[in-house]
Amino acid sequence: MSGIALRHEFGPGGFVLDAAFDVPERGVTALFGPSGCGKSTILAAVAGLLRPRAGHVEIGGAVVLDTARGVFVPPERRRCGVVFQDARLFPHLSVESNLRYGLRRAPRDAAGPGFEEVVALLGIGHLLARRPSGLSGGERQRVALGRALLARPRILLMDEPLAALDAARRAEVLPFLARLRDAAGMPILYVTHALDEVDALADRLVLLEAGRVVAEGPVAALAARTDLPLAARRDAGVLLDCRVAHAMEDGLTTLDFTGGRLVTTLHPGPPGTRLRVRVRARDVAVAIAEPQGISTRNVLRGVLAGIDPVPGSPEAFVRVAVGASEILARVTRDAVARLGLAPGIALWVLVKAVTFDHRLVGAAGMPGEPPQDGA
Numbered sequence: 001m002s003g004i005a006l007r008h009e010f011g012p013g014g015f016v017l018d019a020a021f022d023v024p025e026r027g028v029t030a031l032f033g034p035s036g037c038g039k040s041t042i043l044a045a046v047a048g049l050l051r052p053r054a055g056h057v058e059i060g061g062a063v064v065l066d067t068a069r070g071v072f073v074p075p076e077r078r079r080c081g082v083v084f085q086d087a088r089l090f091p092h093l094s095v096e097s098n099l100r101y102g103l104r105r106a107p108r109d110a111a112g113p114g115f116e117e118v119v120a121l122l123g124i125g126h127l128l129a130r131r132p133s134g135l136s137g138g139e140r141q142r143v144a145l146g147r148a149l150l151a152r153p154r155i156l157l158m159d160e161p162l163a164a165l166d167a168a169r170r171a172e173v174l175p176f177l178a179r180l181r182d183a184a185g186m187p188i189l190y191v192t193h194a195l196d197e198v199d200a201l202a203d204r205l206v207l208l209e210a211g212r213v214v215a216e217g218p219v220a221a222l223a224a225r226t227d228l229p230l231a232a233r234r235d236a237g238v239l240l241d242c243r244v245a246h247a248m249e250d251g252l253t254t255l256d257f258t259g260g261r262l263v264t265t266l267h268p269g270p271p272g273t274r275l276r277v278r279v280r281a282r283d284v285a286v287a288i289a290e291p292q293g294i295s296t297r298n299v300l301r302g303v304l305a306g307i308d309p310v311p312g313s314p315e316a317f318v319r320v321a322v323g324a325s326e327i328l329a330r331v332t333r334d335a336v337a338r339l340g341l342a343p344g345i346a347l348w349v350l351v352k353a354v355t356f357d358h359r360l361v362g363a364a365g366m367p368g369e370p371p372q373d374g375a
């Protein structure tokens, strides 16, 4: 586990950062929050590019900052691999030379994937002879990821690595990021304000607001909470870890989750492919009796676990336990009263097959790759 605790002020009366959180040894920890909440400042302080007033930063067992004891390891000795919005490749060097620059920076005794392995992981073998100016934005970012990884850092720090790309390029790079996350074997601290990137990549979420940590924990656990700023978003809803059960003849796909089965119009991959699906609360309706004669493909039986009114609105979140999972429905308070909803009653959850977000990427494994049993 890596630990980060930082306090900083940008001049008298300026922005104040006061944040502490843990980063597990593996996987992506996303720093998420509105513009100006301090995400980039945290990353800069971890990388050693900013000297905070007070703080303690430990990465993979190495203390790189401890202001109480006067420890400040300079950025070049912190072994942080940093990837920014813009790839920042050396323009006069080929892709291969850019990558080998990363490799030369790796400490002799540091273990990590080799040149060929990284090139294959990021699908950049056909680009090696080119200069950065001859690459698309997405290809440049893939090379930047490779260069950072080849330096065999203790941690990868990514500051909105997809923010400068258009939607098509983002969709192209996202699966490679997911691949890198699974293969890198090191923590990744990932700054973003795009929820779809969190859904696709993050294991843990650190939710920030005005320089402070509002909540931290596994992404799915935070998505299910109705007391966080996330719940105010239009796309608020639970995340379900699913596995493709089978493709149906009518072009639909069934997904299994711990609690039941969903029919969707998604085509994430062959049976066994794992993916994380966002079920938006606004797309979910509830019924107190099993509905008949409706077009909705997903009708799941559950038990009403709780009702959370949305402050300042005529709406409420209804939490429904479906097997071991919980699904959120956003309904009017009028519906709560009309149906006599109360915790403990049986409830049917209705989700149309067409409502699932098609931008979602497999949470593990690449769409189209064979399933990895036991993964």
Ligand SMILES: Nc1ncnc2c1ncn2[C@@H]1O[C@H](COP(=O)(O)OP(=O)(O)OP(=O)(O)O)[C@@H](O)[C@H]1O
Pocket (backbone or CB within 6 Å): 010, 014, 015, 033, 034, 035, 036, 037, 038, 039, 040, 041, 042, 193
């Ligand atoms: N060098 C600086 N001097 C003064 N204020 C600064 C400085 N750098 C950042 N800030 C302020 O600190 C706050 C946090 O900035 P930061 O860039 O960390 O936010 P962010 O969450 O990464 O935002 P975004 O999502 O827009 O990139 C902002 O209010 C910003 O104006």
